[in-house]
Each structure stands twice: as C-alpha cells, then as structure tokens.
Amino acid sequence: MAKVDFKIWRGDAKGGGYQDFSTDVTEGMVVLDSVHQIQAESANDLACRWNCKAGKCGSCSAEVNGHPRLMCMMRMDEVLAETPKGAPVTIQPMKAFPVVKDLVTDVSSNFEIKKKIKPFKPRKPDAEDGTWRMVQEDVDRVQEFRKCIECFLCQDVCHVLREHSLHDEFIGPRFLVYAAALEMHPLDTEDRTTELKNAHGIGYCNITKCCTNVCPEHITITDNAIIPLKERVVDKHYDPLGKLWRWIHGTEKEANDQQ
C-alpha cells in the first residue's frame, strides 16, 4: 500500500481549479477506485459519473494525466508508471464538453445529435414467418460498430470538436460510427448520404485517427466506419458516371429530392 497524490479538477460552469488529494493505492486498483476512495474519505460531494465499473457502460470518461480514458478500466499501476516521479496524478473532466460539476460534463448534445440521424428502416422480412436471414460475415462488419459504449471519448478527442468547437456543423466520430452501423446494416434500406454530406459535416473529418486511438472498445473508427462512409458520399454526390447512370434509370430525381 502506498500513498498517491492526486490533482483533481473541481468546479462548475462558472470556473474552478485543481484540488490536491492523497489516498492509499493497493494492488489492482483502477483510477475510479481512487476517486471513490477520495469521495468516501474526504470529499463526499466530489462529482463523478459511473455505473458498471467494468468498461461496459461508458459513463466514467475523464482525462487522466491529460489522456481521455475510462476511469474504470485504467489501472493505477499503469497510471503511476507514466506519471513523472514525485508528480501527482491529474484527473480532469472531458474538455470538449461543458462542465456540470467536477468530473461531470454536459454530454446532452450527443443525445440530440442521434435523434437527427434517420432511424433504421429494414427491408421486408425474408421468410414467411416475418424473420430475416443474414450471414455472419455481413453481420460481423456492423457488430464492430455496435460494440460502441457511448463513452464519447472519441467526441472529446476529435480536434474538429475539441479545438474548433464545430459542434453545430459536425456530428463527430461517435455518430459517424452510428451512421455507418445503419448504412452498412444488412437489412437497412434508408439512404443517409445526403445528410452526411450536408447537415452532418462528414467532410470536416480529415482522418487523423485520434478517435480510433482513444476508443476503449478498439473500434477502427476511421478506417472501417468514416472512410467507407466518405466513399459512399463521394459515389453518390461527386461521381459523374453514377449521376448519368441514375439519370438514365430515372433514379436521379430521388437523389436530388433528398438534397
């Protein structure tokens, strides 16, 4: 057992700063355990979100030593190994979202964005009993995206949102993954490329892969979700041969109507 020093950001929308704490760290503890211990011992009103404590719900996102992480999945021995000797472990709220209190941020914008994406629309059932047939290989691709636990760390780290605050023009990596899961769903019949190009601002992403690097579920956000979506948008809106093809087959109007 050893005493470890922490600097935890405390405050609210009006402002705040780091406060020093010190607590015992034992084998196997994760960052969230330390925060809970501090809460129980010396700061009952220290605010932090958490639920499952097993990396499955995505509630306890914060920035530990400057890195966006799930506090429940970050072992203290790993954190201490990266912390300079003698320096405290710093914990602060996610930077890309407005602070509510201490480590809790206002992530409500994410729930609003999701509502604006066209919902799932399945094709007619394949069998008479109203069920569908899908092969595992087709399902695999989408299951990767559906692993997302909505921790919003990718939104936090995305420079379009974090540095440029383009929240109104760009839906961010989480919702590009969500859109990709719908677009590539074997049963889905909806077309979301027009919105992706216009309202959802897919063009803002310049593929720096910060989101992929930070994803606790190891979803290959950029390569598997965003790039294929960008390709779909290009095929639909910038490909002259495709445009001609749709004109000949009388489907061009639909594409225009959607715009």
Place this chain on the structure above:
Amino acid sequence: MGDFQTHEHDVLVIGAGGAGLRAAIEAAGDCSVGLVCKSLLGKAHTVMAEGGVAAAMANVDERDGWETHFADTMRGGQYLNNPMMAELHAKEAPARVHELEEWGALFDRTRDGRILQRNFGGHAYPRLAHVGDRTGLEMIRTLQDHGIHQGLEVYMECTVIELLKDGDRVVGAFGYDRERGRFRLFKAKSIVLATGGVGRAFKVTSNSWEYTGDGHSLAYHAGADLLDMEFIQFHPTGMVWPPSVRGILVTEGVRGEGGILTNSEGKRFMFDDIPELYKDSTADTPEEGWRYVTGDKEARRPPELLTRDHVARCILKEVSEGRGSPHGGAFLDIAWIKEKFANSEEHIKKKLPSMYHQFKQLANLDITKEPMEVGPTTHYVMGGVRVDAETQMSTVSGLFAAGEVAAGLHGANRLGGNSLSDLLVFGKRAGEYAAKFAQENGGGKIDDAEVDALAKAALEPLERDGDGENPYEIQRELQEMMQDKVGIIREDGLMKEAIDDIAKLAERATQATAHGNREYNPGWHTALDLKCLLTVSEASARAALERRESRGAQTRNDFPDKDPDDWGQHNLLLRKGADGAMEVDKVPVVPQTEQQKKIIEDNQ
C-alpha cells in the same frame, strides 16, 4: 406548495433499462410517456448482461418449444414461480426477440442465416440468442435507438424518492434531478416501476451503484406487496482478484463455450455433486460434456452448466474445505480447449471478447492462456413487487412493475438468459396495460402538503451541514453486514442479528449528512438512497429468516433440506403494516393448471 418543476404524463416509467425502455415504447403509441432514468440514457444495468436472451425459437435444436422453456423455468425456480408468468414468458419471448431484430438488433447467426442460440445453465436446449458476450448492450442500444423516435420524454439523471397516492391509487412521483438538485413533481395516471434490483445492499456484487432497490422500496412504502425477497441470486462466477474488481461478473457464457471449473488440486469438482433433479440430464464424463457444448444433440450437459445456486454452493464448498484458488475462489478454465482445436485463441476472443478484455485490462490475465479465478457474487433478486401475471399491475391500483423489480417469473432461482427475455416480455405487457389503465382512468389529486414535506425531508442531510453520520460509512457497514449475515449461507442467529443491525443503521441514517450544495452531489444522493437499501435489506433478512428450509438461492445451515410439503407450497409476502412495521405473511403458491402440470411431467 414549493417551487418544483412539474411534469404531466399519462404513463410514467421509472427506470430505463431493458424493461423500462420496452414498457415506454409500448405505452407511447397512444399516450404521453415520461421515462425517468437515474443515469444517462443507455447506461442502465442491462448493458452488463452478457450471455444472451432466452427464447425457444428452436433455431439450433428443433426439439425446443415454449413447453420445454416453461418446464425448465419452473424447475429452475423450484416450483415457487408464478406458473402463469412462466407460461406467458416462454410463449412470448420468441416474438419479442424477433421484434428487436426488426428494430435493428444484430444477433450472431446460424449457418443458414437465422438467429444463433447458445447453451446455458438449466436450459435443456441451446436457447440463448446472443451477440458474443455483450447481448445486454445490443438490447439496450436497440431499444434506446428505437425509443428516441417514439416521442418519449426522457428525464436523465433523475431519482424518484416517493410515489404519490390519491386514496388507493398512484397518481404521481416525486424526485430530484441529480445535475442541479432541483425537485421534480411528476403527475401520471399510471406508473411502471422498472428499477432493477438490490445488489448494492451487499459488499460483493456484480451490480452498479444504481441497484439500490429503489422500485422495491417505493412500491413497499406505497403499500404494495413484495414477494420472495429471500431469494437473492449469487452468481457463481464473479471476479475475485484483484480486490477492487471483486464481484464483477464473469459470464456463464464461458461455461457455455466449454469452460470448466477446477480446484487447487486440478480436479474438476462439479462432477462430484449432481442434484437428484438433474441427474438424468447431466453428462457422466468430461468427454460427454464437451460433446454437448460443441453441439452434439445426443450428449447431456456438463455439470458446470447446472443452475447458478448449485454451482455457487459447490465453489464455496471447495474454498471452505481448503481446495480454493489463491484468492479464495475456484479456477474457471476456457484456455484448456486448445487441446481440442488449433485456433482456440481466436475462437475465445471471438466468442468472449468482453471477458478477454476485462481480464486482460483489470487482472492482467490472458484467458486464452490461463485459467481465471472466480467466486460467487451478488447478482440478481428473484423477489420483488407482487404483480398480476398478465397485466403486471401490483396490488396498488395504477402501479405496475416489470423486470427485476417484479417477482413471480423466477421463483427460488432464475435461469441465466431468462432475465433479458423477462424484461422484454413483461416490459411490453406492463407498458401495454399501464397505457390502458391511463386511458380508462383520469388523473388523481396530488397532496401539496405531502409534497412539501417530502421536499423538506429530502433536504435535511444537506442542512445538517456536515454534523452527523457519513452516508458512505453507513452504506459500507450495511453492505458488509448483509454479506456476512444474510449472504449465501444463512442461519437463524445471524439473521436475527441482521434485523437488529438494520434497525440501528436505519436510526443512524436519519442523521446522515452531506457536505456541499445540491448540485451533482453524490454524498447527498447516497444519503437519500439509504432508505431504499435499508428497506430491501430488511425485507430480505425477514423473509430469509422466516423460510426454514434450503431451496434455490436460499441456503440455510440450520435447515439444510428442502421441505416439499410446507415451504415448497408457499411464497412469502411482505407488506407495510398499519403501524409502519414490516409484516411477513406466508401465502400458498399460485396453483398450476392441469395442462401446466402435464407439461412439467412430460419434460422431467
């Protein structure tokens, strides 16, 4: 009356896990629906469910059908279940699963493209539709993503602290939003409780902080009957090391995929003790067990897949007799399947991805190479609000309950996979009948003075200004006490002590104090949760003390045997007496119909 934010709905759903979301979606057709969740939307405990959702679709084994699922559920529950609920559940689960697919869920597939089903403890055939080992996440996300387009009003991070009644019926709920600490008054014509379980009353648990028995406590204090509160399921396989992750669930799916339990001597001890009820359906040899998990329909299941109560007791026995693992559990080994096929590492990662990551990240252990250490963890409460089988209405008019907070489906022990299907089947029913109730009954009158008094009482912990009891300390003492005295192995003296301890803790809880202000203050929230935790703890302790036999999840040192003639024919009911004290009443089980009796006999 004070200055509260007031919201009015036809139907108010409290809790937004699988059951709450399903109920809200169902009710939203013709009604205005408010959905209150203690956390952010989509974070509820359903995300933790790993193994799958049980539904007799017969996609993998054509012999399966609702009758077998019904019989398995009744046997698993040691016949204390409400047979009507077990029948409805078995009949309707397949349609509820298909409905999820219609809303976008992507389950793993069979070779011919249908929904794949896996083996699980107590189920005669492969029955659990699943998505690797993150089925609960798939389910809650599907319901969430569908639900947000149904016109629901969602109140996130909001805790309800009291139900409001007008005469005999509920007419509203009172609570606060966690973010700002403002009070909220909900007026509703009917209310669905879908608040989950009570695991936070125990020290070692797989449950999140939310599981403080809110719905159980709200219903009880509103005058509703609780049932079967002695039956708390200790899941046999929780993590035991390192200490900070003790209790986190290790899915039964590990055993479904061929994982075996061994002791410190390397012995596969589950073959040593097979209960009479399951003798004929359990494998004689490890070889037969392996054939079963790899799909041989002629083989019988390995003893690792016996019911959870039994497996938990077997692990405890190994530990208490000195054959446990280094940190007081047993070994759960899936890595051994490398003897059986070449690409076992990839296979394990594909089938059990969350487990692989969980152990790698939290315990620094590679489950494709080494065995895990596991031991029992508080997982689920079979008991809860007594409800009508078809409508899910409680004994209080206009108050409905679905999912873990409701009692009846699971009896003395729940089968794995029957929880997710429970949420869907009875979530839908609760939503449907709550909407119907709302349409047939007007609104009631809220008592302003009562609401003012509630608000005043809720603020007391903050007004004590740090001069009183630390709520975290009371919670910790309660959890340790319940673990020691009303845990897996129970006896008369300890449970009587527990009831006294609860009374003392309840007294101290009246002096709980919170520092700081009303904004996102976990100390204050913890102080307010104590009432619920203490209520459900008392209910469990009193019922467990009363039931003088061992059955399902209840194991008593002083009454080690089943008592088929008396206790096997009765449930225990708890309600708030006129003097405010908790009353325990022994009531006959709901009788089986002749057809149900025959189905059970045919499936022996």
